[in-house]
Amino acid sequence: MDAFRLLTRSTKLKPVSSATDSRLPSTGKAANPQLFRTAESDNLESAKNGKKRKRGAAVQEDEEDVPDLDFFSSNKRPATTVTEIAAATVGDDKKVSAQDVASDDEDSMDEVERRTILNSHKIKVTDMRDLEEIRTEPTSTKDSKKKKKKSKKEEAPTLSKKEQKRARRLFPEPLLNFKELRSKYKISSRLAENVAEQGFTVPTEVQLGTLPLLLGKSSEPDLLVVAPTGSGKTLSFLIPVINKIVRHHHSHPDEHGILALVVAPTRELASQIVNEGRKLVAGTGVKITLMRKGMRVGDDSVADVLDENSEESSGSEDEDAENKPAKERANIPVTKSDILVTTPLMLVNALSANRTTTMATLPLVRSLVMDEADVLLDPLFREQTLDIWKACAHPDLRVGLWSATMGSNIEDLTKSTIKERLEDLGQKPGEPHALLRLVVGLKDSAIPNIDHKLVYAATEQGKLMGLRQLLRPAAASASDIRLRPPFLIFTQTIPRAVALHSELKYDIPAEAGGSSRIAVLHSDLSDGQRSDIMRDFRKGEIWILVTTDLLARGVDFRGINGVVNYDIPNSAAVYVHRVGRTGRAGREGGIAVTYYTKEDIPYVKSIANIIDVSEKLRGGEEGDKSIQKWLLDALPNLSKNSKKDMKRHGVKARQTPRLADKEDDGKGARGMRISTKSGFERRLENKKKGAIAASRNRKAAAAASGNVSDTGSWNGLDD
Numbered sequence: 001m002d003a004f005r006l007l008t009r010s011t012k013l014k015p016v017s018s019a020t021d022s023r024l025p026s027t028g029k030a031a032n033p034q035l036f037r038t039a040e041s042d043n044l045e046s047a048k049n050g051k052k053r054k055r056g057a058a059v060q061e062d063e064e065d066v067p068d069l070d071f072f073s074s075n076k077r078p079a080t081t082v083t084e085i086a087a088a089t090v091g092d093d094k095k096v097s098a099q100d101v102a103s104d105d106e107d108s109m110d111e112v113e114r115r116t117i118l119n120s121h122k123i124k125v126t127d128m129r130d131l132e133e134i135r136t137e138p139t140s141t142k143d144s145k146k147k148k149k150k151s152k153k154e155e156a157p158t159l160s161k162k163e164q165k166r167a168r169r170l171f172p173e174p175l176l177n178f179k180e181l182r183s184k185y186k187i188s189s190r191l192a193e194n195v196a197e198q199g200f201t202v203p204t205e206v207q208l209g210t211l212p213l214l215l216g217k218s219s220e221p222d223l224l225v226v227a228p229t230g231s232g233k234t235l236s237f238l239i240p241v242i243n244k245i246v247r248h249h250h251s252h253p254d255e256h257g258i259l260a261l262v263v264a265p266t267r268e269l270a271s272q273i274v275n276e277g278r279k280l281v282a283g284t285g286v287k288i289t290l291m292r293k294g295m296r297v298g299d300d301s302v303a304d305v306l307d308e309n310s311e312e313s314s315g316s317e318d319e320d321a322e323n324k325p326a327k328e329r330a331n332i333p334v335t336k337s338d339i340l341v342t343t344p345l346m347l348v349n350a351l352s353a354n355r356t357t358t359m360a361t362l363p364l365v366r367s368l369v370m371d372e373a374d375v376l377l378d379p380l381f382r383e384q385t386l387d388i389w390k391a392c393a394h395p396d397l398r399v400g401l402w403s404a405t406m407g408s409n410i411e412d413l414t415k416s417t418i419k420e421r422l423e424d425l426g427q428k429p430g431e432p433h434a435l436l437r438l439v440v441g442l443k444d445s446a447i448p449n450i451d452h453k454l455v456y457a458a459t460e461q462g463k464l465m466g467l468r469q470l471l472r473p474a475a476a477s478a479s480d481i482r483l484r485p486p487f488l489i490f491t492q493t494i495p496r497a498v499a500l501h502s503e504l505k506y507d508i509p510a511e512a513g514g515s516s517r518i519a520v521l522h523s524d525l526s527d528g529q530r531s532d533i534m535r536d537f538r539k540g541e542i543w544i545l546v547t548t549d550l551l552a553r554g555v556d557f558r559g560i561n562g563v564v565n566y567d568i569p570n571s572a573a574v575y576v577h578r579v580g581r582t583g584r585a586g587r588e589g590g591i592a593v594t595y596y597t598k599e600d601i602p603y604v605k606s607i608a609n610i611i612d613v614s615e616k617l618r619g620g621e622e623g624d625k626s627i628q629k630w631l632l633d634a635l636p637n638l639s640k641n642s643k644k645d646m647k648r649h650g651v652k653a654r655q656t657p658r659l660a661d662k663e664d665d666g667k668g669a670r671g672m673r674i675s676t677k678s679g680f681e682r683r684l685e686n687k688k689k690g691a692i693a694a695s696r697n698r699k700a701a702a703a704a705s706g707n708v709s710d711t712g713s714w715n716g717l718d719d
C-alpha cells in the first residue's frame, strides 16, 4: 500500500521515480550502516578480512592463540601490503618506527593500521583520567612499558595541552566483522549465533570501536560513548553485558540475581531495549526483564520479577503487569532476572518503597548501562540516577554511559562520581581500570545522511498551513518538501500535541484510512494506550504520530521517512535526537522539517549551526547547503541564561496556558495556541454560525417588512 498515493487527493499525481523511492527509509533499504569511511580504510579492512577468508579452515586453529586484547598495546608485525597501504595513508607526522610495523602476531594490527581504520571512521578514543592516574596503570606488555617511559616524560611541567591530549589518545583494535566476535573475542557461541541471525553485514562505527574494548581480555574500562543517533549503540552495549553474564553463570553457578542494570529515560525506550535484548539472549540462559511497578528488587540478592520475559516470549510490546488485577498478579510465577531494564524513577521507587525507606542496594550488579546518559544525568533525573549508581555496591561495577550528545558537564560529573566511588571503596583512582571516552564523528552533531529543512513560517497559522501541505502531497508539490508517511510530528507540550492532533484528525481522506492514520502519543496517556500506539505505528497502521519529546530519544522506528519539528526543540541536543528518529542505520532519504515563527528567531541559531555542521559532514557543494552563511550571521546569539531558560521551559508563549498566563497577560500565549477542534469541525461550526446569523438577518428583515415566519425552522447548512 502506498501511503503517499492514498494521501494524495489527486489521482493524477505523477509516479515518483523509483530512484527516489529506493532511497526512502521506509523501503527498509540501508546500503551501509557506516556513516564514515574512506577508500583507504575500505582497502585496509577488506585486505584484513580477505586474508582471514583465504586462510579458511585455518581460522579455527588461529583461535587458539588469539592474543590478549590490550587497548594500550601496539603489537608489532612484519611489514605487509596492508601495512604499506596504511603507512601511505597517514601523514608524515604519524610515520611510525620500524618496530611498529613488525609484529609477532598475525591477527593483531599494528598501530598504523589501527590508526588508519579508526581515523577513517572518525572514531576517537581518549583516556579520560588524569595523566598521573594513567601513569599508575598496571602494565603487562612490552608496549605498555614503552608507554610508561613516555609517561615519565609527560611529568614534565612543560607538557602543552596539545601534548596532553595526544598522550591520552588511544588506538585500540577495531572490530572488522561480526565473525570476529566469536573467533577473536570468544563470545558465547549462542550469542554469536543470535547476533548473526540479525543479518547485519558490517559493524557500525560504534560497534567497531566499542565491542573490542568491552570484550577484550584487558581490564574492562568504564566507558563514555558519544555516537550518532541510529548507529547501533543498543547492540554495542547489550552484547558485552550478555556475554559477561554468560561467563558469570559459568564461573558462579550458584549466584543468582540482577547482574546488570540498563537505565533509560522513558518506558518506550526501556521496552524497546528489552525487545532487542530478548533476541540476543535466546538460548543463552540469560534473562532480561522490563521493570514494572510492583516488582520486588533489592539487597536480598534476588530480583523477584514476573516471568513474562522467558526467552521464548514473543518480544512484542509489553503488557502492563500493574494493570492486572492484584489476584491475577499474585498468581504470576516469580522468577529471577539477570538484566533489569528500567526507567530511573521506577527503580528508585522500588528500592526505597516509594521514597519511604533508605535505598536498598543491588549487591550483585557488575554492569550499569545508562542509555541516553546525558539526559539521565541532567538535573531532571540526576538525583535518581546517582542514587541507582550508588545502590550498585559491587566493587567490580563497570559503568557505560551512552548517548548521541554529551556535554562536558556530564563528563565531569561522571569522572567525579567514579573518583568518589573508588575512594569510598578504598581503591586508588585509575588503578583497577580506566575511564575511556569513545566519540564517533563530531560530538553533539546530527547525522549527515538526512536532509534538513529549516522553514520560516512567520506565525502559528503559517506552520499549520505548511504542515497541511505536507499532509496533502499534491499541494506539497508546489513547495520543495515531499515528505512521505510514516513520519513523526513533535510539539513543545502535551496540550499542543493533543490540540494539533485534533486539528489534523480529519485531514486524512477516508479512502486512505481517515482519522485512524493519525495518532497522538504523550506521557499523560496510560501505559497500555502508549504501548498500543507504539505497536500500531510500528505495524504501519498509524502513519503520522504527533508527540512530545517523550519520543525524541532512543526509540527506533527503522523506516520512518521524516520528522517534523512543528515547534522548535528546546535545545540543539534535542534537535539532534528528534531528527535522529529518521536516517537510522545509515538509511538515506530521511527528511527533518523544522518550522519557526517570529517568536522563535532568538532560538534558531543553535539549530541552524547543527544543520550547517551536518551538511559539512555530508560534503557537497556550498550552493547545495540549506543554511547559507548570511543566515547564520544574521541570526542572534542567545545568552547562557536564556539558553538555560529555553532548555527548561521552551518558548514561553507556547507553555501551557496557565503557566504562560501567570507570567504575562496571556495575549501572546493565546496567539500561539492551537485550537483543540479539528479544522473540519471548525469549518462546520463556522458555517453553522454563519447560517444562524444569516437566518437572524432574514428574520429581522422580514419582521421589518411585516412578513414573519412563525415556524422559525432552520433549513440546514447552505454549503
Ligand SMILES: Nc1ncnc2c1ncn2[C@@H]1O[C@H](COP(=O)(O)OP(=O)(O)OP(=O)(O)O)[C@@H](O)[C@H]1O
Residues within 6 Å of the ligand: 030, 033, 200, 201, 202, 203, 204, 207, 227, 228, 229, 230, 231, 232, 233, 234, 235, 403, 404, 553, 554, 555, 556, 558, 580, 581, 584, 585
Ligand atoms: N551493524 C548493523 N547493521 C545494520 N543495522 C544495524 C546494525 N546495528 C544496529 N542496527 C540497527 O540500527 C538501528 C538503530 O540502532 P539503535 O537503536 O541501537 O541506535 P542508537 O545508536 O541507540 O540510536 P539512538 O541514539 O537514537 O538511541 C536498529 O534498527 C538496529 O537494529
